[in-house]
Amino acid sequence: MPRENFNDLQAFVLVAREGSFTRAAAQLGVSQSALSHTIRGLEARLGLRLLTRTTRSVSPTQAGERLLQTIGPRFDDIEAELAALTELRDKPAGTIRITTAEHAADTVLWPVLERFLPNYPDIQVEISVDYGLTDIAAERFEAGVRLGDQVAKDMIAVRIGPDLRTAVVGAPSYFANRPQPTTPHDLTAHTCINLRLPTHGGLLVWEFEKDGQALNVRVEGQLIFNSSTPRLRAALAGFGLALLPADMTEPHVAAGRLVRVLDDWCPTFPGYHIYYPSRRQSSPAFALLIDALRYRG
Numbered sequence: 001m002p003r004e005n006f007n008d009l010q011a012f013v014l015v016a017r018e019g020s021f022t023r024a025a026a027q028l029g030v031s032q033s034a035l036s037h038t039i040r041g042l043e044a045r046l047g048l049r050l051l052t053r054t055t056r057s058v059s060p061t062q063a064g065e066r067l068l069q070t071i072g073p074r075f076d077d078i079e080a081e082l083a084a085l086t087e088l089r090d091k092p093a094g095t096i097r098i099t100t101a102e103h104a105a106d107t108v109l110w111p112v113l114e115r116f117l118p119n120y121p122d123i124q125v126e127i128s129v130d131y132g133l134t135d136i137a138a139e140r141f142e143a144g145v146r147l148g149d150q151v152a153k154d155m156i157a158v159r160i161g162p163d164l165r166t167a168v169v170g171a172p173s174y175f176a177n178r179p180q181p182t183t184p185h186d187l188t189a190h191t192c193i194n195l196r197l198p199t200h201g202g203l204l205v206w207e208f209e210k211d212g213q214a215l216n217v218r219v220e221g222q223l224i225f226n227s228s229t230p231r232l233r234a235a236l237a238g239f240g241l242a243l244l245p246a247d248m249t250e251p252h253v254a255a256g257r258l259v260r261v262l263d264d265w266c267p268t269f270p271g272y273h274i275y276y277p278s279r280r281q282s283s284p285a286f287a288l289l290i291d292a293l294r295y296r297g
Helices: 005-018 021-028 032-046 062-090 102-119 184-189 228-236 246-254 284-293
Strands: 051-053 058-060 094-100 123-129 143-147 155-159 164-170 192-195 206-210 213-217 241-245 259-261 272-277
Touching (some): 005 051, 005 058, 094 284, 102 123, 102 228, 184 213, 228 241, 241 246
Antiparallel strands (some): 164 259, 206 213
């Protein structure tokens, strides 16, 4: 049977169940004469009379009753499944893949996800920690999280954290036989713990600023890492000075395990933003997560 005839079968089921062309036509939003024409066409194609019409009622014939019992439940199943799919669409669900740096994952994403995910059990979030500036479209990520000044101009960016500061820290044991640096230039005489940037393959240049004067310093040392936690661990062990997000160092500075230096040279810079392509069609799950992450400080 041609696909378009399924509409005619649905019309038949409704007329047979309602026992009335008038009521069925009202539900379908068509005229009574148009509905009658549809049923006559269906009967002509099947070569069978499906409905007995009187001036007061409409009832299925034996063939019509058999057809109604056969296809009626199937149409009910289809309608029930379509309703279930609609509920699924309205119920936030799906997987959201995010690429981010370790510090952002620990300090911004996880505190929000810890509160957010229990309320939405059908949402899955995959976090990929990577210091490289990943092409989120090519790598099939829904979004990325980076510092505000690292986000490409063609992306939609939403701030998800406050401005940040860096801190230069070293363990008391490291300073036992060394003077503390008073200017960034002094760092050339110190052992420093470096960060390698995977996107460019080079080492992070330590950036400083004071009274409008910017100063960049390339430092040297025995250790090079590609994430923050090992650099913090090495600094705590006295292997050198580390440039880290200030909030990572604060508990250790307060406890006396680290000493902060060059504080007046450490600038503030734009905090973390979540970004995604402007052409992206946001799912309900993605929109909810963006709203939960949005910085409101």
